[in-house]
Amino acid sequence: MFIISLTYKTSLENVERFIPEHNDFLDQHYTAGNFIASGRKEPRTGGIILANAVSKNEVEEIIRKDPFYIHQVADYEIIEFIPSKYNEHFNFFIKNS
Template identity: 80%
Template structure:
């Protein structure tokens, strides 16, 4: 599992221009089962995506499809996350080692 932290590097007006395309990108990976949740940071300096993928290389490939990436809207920080405790409702997303 990976936490993808986006940090905007342009104005919010410019970010807003690419929100529809970014949402299409997100929808693609929700449909594939790779994205678990996503949303904006507060204050609005970027966003967070929680992704269920097998490797950091796969995350990097997915990110390259994001219009925020291709239009240089955001920087990305990728953090591998191995859940050790979780709410029972979240158990569905936990892979046994």
């Protein structure tokens, strides 16, 4: 499992221009089963995506297709973690990791 931390590197006005495309990107990866949860940071300096992927390389490939990445709106930090405790409702994601 991976935490993808996005940090905006441009104005919020510029970020807003790409939100519809970014949301389409997110929807595509929710449908594919790659993303579990996502949302913006508070204060609004970026966002977080919780991803279920086989490898960091797979996550990097996915990110390269994000409009925020393509248009250089955000920097990305990828943190891999191995869940050792989790809510039973997340069992599906953990067992398929």
